[in-house]
Amino acid sequence: MSKTIMQRLQKGEDLVAELTRVCRENNITRGAVQVIGAMEQARLGYYHQDARTYETHAIDQHVEILAGIGNVSLLDGEAFVHLHLTLGDSTCRCMGGHAMEGNIIFAAEAIITEIPGDTLSRTFDEPTGLKLWA
Amino acid sequence: MSKTIMQRLQKGEDLVAELTRVCRENNITRGAVQVIGAMEQARLGYYHQDARTYETHAIDQHVEILAGIGNVSLLDGEAFVHLHLTLGDSTCRCMGGHAMEGNIIFAAEAIITEIPGDTLSRTFDEPTGLKLWA
């Protein structure tokens, strides 16, 4: 039987690190992630498809997590969370990107759904420069 | 066996009230929610983390529901829907926030997934001023 976890994440902690911890503690290596809540600050990445580099944007304000959408698979043999964020500021304006390190939780409610199936691992993909599912 | 409901919501009704009604009629007290569609008007909230108050923004225009993401748990013993909205206007510009009362449905398609497990209730959380999962 596959697991689905509804989990409040800890204030002051890093969002992706917390999600990764929950997956590892529950032995979830394949799954879906959704998160809503708010953050004390955000760090959003944009991948330059031609230059093949991530640019990180610092959002040093309190924001709502409108949608944290992502998945869980293996990277180098360990559970890895790939999460994209849409955020809203005090005027309801939106900003978003790939969730980098440094997203600090104010309050967050995550749902992590284990998905049964074969081992799913990320490996380097030459056409994109990213680590993708084989 | 847990239920998953695919439900068209009624034009002219309040979005959160409709989702709550569907949960209560189906005895869903723990779950995940996703919604897409369009609204006749929107009411979005932003939580001021320091002042501990919600500010409501009135969006008096027709908008697409790009992503309605949320969860179901208990508040005061009854099914409660916590929903965040990302919306798009006629220029594809985005706005978003916590779904307040007053989001009027034009057309909406919801998927509500019951999640088995222990009773999950919201209680007041002193560090944030919000009603969160214990």
Add this chain to the structure above:
Amino acid sequence: MSKTIMQRLQKGEDLVAELTRVCRENNITRGAVQVIGAMEQARLGYYHQDARTYETHAIDQHVEILAGIGNVSLLDGEAFVHLHLTLGDSTCRCMGGHAMEGNIIFAAEAIITEIPGDTLSRTFDEPTGLKLWA
């Protein structure tokens, strides 16, 4: 037993066409869809509720797919994917709308969850001018 598919989508292909292909190859006619990733270009629709016409916006830049949220049901007897997109540009600015034809994948990771139940078909709805669930 219902299926959940975690699927990398092919670079250079149309996003909605790829999702539709995966559903049809796996005989999924009722379900939920989430996608994250990036696109080489985007085509977003906005439905004018009064005029009852879709306006298409061309986004001729590389964008992140912050949230692709949608569902699968039947239209004219075949699996049909209804998908809404929230996108982010290199400055983390967001734009979004209904996924039209012409969203070209750079890298995309989809999760398609089959939802058991009665046949769910779209038919013309006079009050909105859309093809909705009966």
